[in-house]
Structures are given as structure tokens and as C-alpha cells.
Amino acid sequence: MLQSANPQSSTIDRPIVLVGLMGVGKSTVGRRLAARLRLPFVDADQAIEEAAGMTIADIFERYGEAQFRDGERRVIARLMDGRPKVIATGGGAFINDATRALILAEATAIWLDAPTRVLAERVRRRDTRPLLRGKDAHDVLIDLAKIRNPIYALAPIHVASQQAPHEATVTAILKALGR
Template identity: 75%
Template structure:
């Protein structure tokens, strides 16, 4: 686990942004982390759906991934407003150069990571993930990990999510954030 926290202003005033592949638990861990830190929690995908009046799947179907990513960037820029909160992003958000630069400059990015078998089991529990439509989740996740993990590694904090209760990941994050 790496913890280089060179924040231009105190951590407690910076948003904490969780990045990582789908199924790693960004939303679940984010809610629990926010509660432990007594901060608001925001799910960027939920905010995108609210702003568009459509589900993520519907946005992908109607407008394509490029249009979705543009809306995602705008929503994340609005969420990273200098106020402390915990933000869960979609798996592809940190892959977009502009979005990533914004997160790295104005927030504390935490890469939640997990083994592919853990991720595949977790994403198999629910539908509605456009990148998995009609495909084997383990294969898709492997392909995504190969491309995305080197970019996620740019986040200053890296926490492994184990096949344990999400509270274990929360504890690891709290340890990494401690001065």
C-alpha cells in the first residue's frame, strides 16, 4: 500500500475520490468511509443519472460512451468543489485525462483494487453494466484491468479490497489517510 499524501491544503478539506474497476466496491466502501469520517457521500454515477434523467445504460445506448464520458467529466468537476466529501466514481472516469487531472489536482484519489475472481463474482450479482452486456465478466474485467490498472496506479493511495466484509477496505483506507 502506498501513501504519498502531498496535499496543497489540509486533507480534511479535500474530497476523497474512489477509483477502480467495476465491482471493487467503490460505492459500498465509499458510503461506509463517509460515515466513519462524518462526511457526505456522493455516487458520481447516480449524479450523472439524475442530471441526464436516464440510467447509465440508457445514456450509453442512446448517445454512446464518448457522450457519457463528457457528461461524467462535467458532473465530477461539479462534485469536486473544494468541500470535504467521499465520491465514488464509475470505473472509466479516471481513464479520461481531463477528469483524472482534475481529481489528482483537487482531491485525494484512492485506487480500490481487487483480484479478478473477486470482481467477477461481485459484478455477477447484478445487471445494468453496459461494458459487460452479453460478455463473460471475468474476460472483460481482465481486459479492462490490463489497460486501466497502470492508470489507476497514478492515484497516490492504493488499497486492496479483499474477499472480506467491505469494512476491512474502509479500515485500510483510514490507515492510509492517517498522518
């Protein structure tokens, strides 16, 4: 929640959590947003890898998606400690009912959105995403968007991720936050 005595001096009193499909820029934009707000940044995927002692791809391969999502929920719950920070989540985190309820209750959720063709172009650059292994990225993203976008839309703030420098998206978020 944002509190302000006047619009020019608003303070952030809870975490800001970025949600959205893979490739939308949650981590990159999140780092820059945190820097602009002078807040700590946490990438939930990195926190999961540190907690598990293995990569997300290895967790998926060894234990499956359901086990990964359970660990993801526990890590995000730990990160939601009430202190202001910017948290970038994995694409599926907000889809989990318990994780979503926690984020909506204890943070300011921001849905970063972009067209699937743009996302497919971005994610093809890295071969580390388990849901894309051996599949066409654009087809997978279209299917995921059909399922996930109505759930992401539950986030109170919706910002389009620009096909421009990341600073444009950061500026759009700051404007949506009234900063």
C-alpha cells in the same frame, strides 16, 4: 490533501475520490468511509443519472460511451467543489485525462483494487453494467485491468479491496489516510 497539527487530529480539507474497476466496492465502501469520517457521500454514477434523467445503461445505449464520458467528466467537475466529501466514481472516470487531472489536482485519489476473479463474481450479481452486456464478465475485466490498472496506479493511495466485510477495506483506507 490531509493536514494535521498532530497525527491524532488530522483534518480532511478536500474531497476523497475512490477509483478502480467496476465491482471493487467504490460505492459501498465509499458510503461507509464517509460515515466513519462524518463526511457527505456522493456516488458519481447516481449524480450522472440524476443530471441526465436516465440510467447509465440508457445513456450508453442512446448516446454511446464517448458522450457518456463527456457528461461524466462534467458532473465530476461539478462535484469537485473543494468541500471535503467522499466521491465514488464509475470505473472509467479516472481513465479520462481531463477527469483524472482534475481529481489528482483537487482531491485525494484512492485506488481500490481487487483480483479480476473476485470482481467478476461481484459484478455477475447485477445486470446493469453496459460494458458487460452479453459478454463474459471475467474476460472483460481482465482486458479492462490490463488497460486501466496502470492508470489507476497514478492515484497516490492504493488499497486492496478485501474479500472480507467492507469494514476491513474502510479500515485499510483510514490507515492509509493516517486516521
